[in-house]
């Protein structure tokens with residue numbers, strides 16, 4: 070058909086066709102670069118380690134709803150390739166209206182060369198064929214999305230072939246469907262998108278004589294998709310405000326086989342030279358500007374006349390080439406509203422030559438060459454749909470695509486239908502990104518684009534048994550091609566299944582890791598809390614240990630005090646037992662005497678070292694420091710004697726000497742022997758002398774008197790400790806104690822001990838009265854004569870007085886001397902041979918005669934007025950503390 074446009078535009082390079090591979094060459098799907106998602110798995114990212122951070126930071130995207138996507142393709146992210154199936158009606162019976170092909174068979178018979186010998190069949194065979202063709206092997210499902218392919222009985226018996234179900238079609242047009250219905254469902258969406266500026270393509274694929282050409286071009290009575298699309302396009306264009314704003318260019322060309330060449334490209338719009346391929350672009354193709362549908366139909370009619378057709382045993386007017394029709398939408402350059410995308414929109418309609426089986430077609434020579442070419446190109450087109458990059462724009466959604474499969478339902482067509490459906494089954498699983506892609510999407514990198522394309526489950530669904538083809542009936546070359554295709558499909562299926570399994574495992578591991586991580590986080594928080602508590606507990610334990618150590622120290626101190634006190638108590642008890650003489654001073658009225666005050670002033674006490682040396686060391690040192698008047702000394706080991714001087718008002722001087730047990734012959738450690746003489750003095754009596762003698766070892770001892778005065782319900786308690794067995798004179802006068810022994814003679818005055826405790830009150834006063842002292846009221850010499858063999862001593866035990874002060878600093882102590890002699894006149898008490906250790910105090914005692922301090926002639930003074938010395942108070946406090954430690 071001649072181009073009506075006087076100035077045809079330059080032919081754009083819009084069609085890309087892959088060169089037909091060599092007939093014997095292997096198909097090239099695997100040699101082409103596979104998308105990353107389809108490559109074998111070894112290089113896929115593996116979960117090398119526990120990706121905690123990645124897992125926590127990433128969210129697993131929800132799975133897209135595939136079913137919903139198929140229902141709303143425009144809004145979905147991806148959709149499957151639209152595949153339609155049209156079932157041609159059975160061969161019309163005799164008497165029925167012949168189709169256009171049959172009508173034109175006679176007119177085209179000249180094109181069929183050479184005459185197929187197979188057509189010279191006997192009438193018997195023809196009748197058999199017609200009889201078989203009355204039965205359909207394809208059953209369309211009620212939902213028009215699947216078909217059941219049933220093999221003929223002969224194949225079921227011999228090949229044990231069972232029925233096959235092919236599903237997933239966008240729509241299945243049954244034999245009774247009309248051209249209009251096919252257009253509305255399949256082509257009209259493409260046309261509408263084309264009018265909206267989106268490119269689209271319709272390709273018809275099927276065995277020879279199945280109705281591809283009939284569907285695409287149709288007949289005068291039943292126009293096909295192309296005339297209907299042109300009508301729709303130009304009808305829309307007529308309604309446009311500016312007719313000149315839209316221009317449509319039409320181009321028609323064919324790719325056919327040529328002897329000695331792989332392929333030949335012919336422009337069907339003109340009788341020009343053959344076209345050629347240059348870098349996947351057809352050079353020399355003319356586009357004819359068409360103003361209306363009439364011009365377009367005339368142009369297409371002329372192209373069909375130029376198309377190569379031939380008569381075969383299968384089709385009286387069989388197409389021998391691949392015919393492509395392009396309708397490009399162009400605009401005037403002056404149209405400012407148009408954009409580049411609208412100018413580039415192309416609607417392509419492809420009428421492929423039908424696959425042929427040599428055995429059935431009976432082709433020989435050129436027909437056989439054409440047949441092989443047709444079969445190869447059909448296979449390549451199928452591979453291009455799945456793998457090649459030439460149709461990437463359609464696969465990635467930038468262009469819309471629909472695939473029409475045409476089949477013949479006759480029993481004789483079972484193998485052709487089976488082969489087509491098996492070959493086309495992967496097409497129905499092809500997914501590509503949908504419509505929303507526009508020109509901006511082209512800026513997307515190709516790796517990302519390739520990721521969008523997914524090929525799922527290339528195999529067809531087989532419900533009843535496995536697919537077993539009639540391989541013997543297929544041509545050898547076609548059979549090899551089919552095997553390669555199936556092999557590739559299975560490989561793709563394996564890769565896809567492996568990818569799916571990996572993806573599923575990955576998601577499972579992600580969810581699992583996320584759950585574990587959340588648990589670990591919770592446990593970590595709990596662990597931190599436990600560590601803090603543990604730290605606090607450790608600190609508390611450390612404090613408790615410190616407290617325990619301190620308490621142990623205190624306990625040890627207390628034990629030390631207790632042991633010392635027990636020793637002291639034991640010693641005191643020993644002293645008590647040894648004191649044989651006690652002086653009861655209860656009858657001694659304070660009016661007569663006030664010994665406490667007097668003794669507080671002048672007590673010079675030397676405590677026997679074995680008894681109280683240890684626990685009275687403090688006492689000694691304290692009194693040395695603080696008490697000049699009352700000095701307490703205890704003799705240490707090696708000290709020969711101990712002297713106690715108890716001066717008081719009545720007794721100017723009371724010196725008590727105790728011979729050291731270490732020095733006495735046969736007297737070591739025994740005080741009992743030293744305290745042999747006790748003289749109990751009645752207060753009324755003047756002088757009481759006690760003389761005890763015992764064999765060679767005899768002591769003249771005066772046991773200390775003990776006087777306990779308790780005063781209940783009064784805070785003040787006056788305690789009077791009178792020296793026991795001590796000579797006490799109210800008047801200073803000398804007291805002579807003469808001890809005669811062999812070489813060494815001493816006169817010892819043992820101290821008495823008096824413990825006063827007060828019940829119900831903490832006040833406890835102890836009055837220790839010296840023991841074995843001579844007390845004279847009248848100034849006269851007190852002679853204590855101890856005779857023994859070599860070692861004799863006269864021991865005058867000093868009284869021991871413990872004064873406790875309770876809650877008050879003032880403590881009145883009354884010391885009533887027991888067994889003492891009160892002298893009205895002060896007299897000196899002379900102990901000429903007592904002192905064995907020179908002592909400043911004792912010497913001073915001798916020098917400084919105790920004088921009676923005037924306090925009203927022995928009258929008891931009030932507590933506040935009674936004179937007290939610091940020495941006495943300190944001594945009392947120390948003794949008080951020792952007594953407290955004895956308490957439980």
Ligand SMILES: Nc1ncnc2c1ncn2[C@@H]1O[C@H](COP(=O)(O)OP(=O)(O)OP(=O)(O)O)[C@@H](O)[C@H]1O
Nearest residue numbers: 168169170171277278279280281282283387388423
């Ligand atoms: N749906 C149909 N209704 C009526 N007749 C049909 C239908 N489909 C096909 N035919 C008739 O079947 C014959 C073969 O059809 P057609 O030429 O379209 O087959 P084809 O697939 O193009 O074959 P080839 O590949 O050899 O060209 C034609 O005469 C056509 O009129």
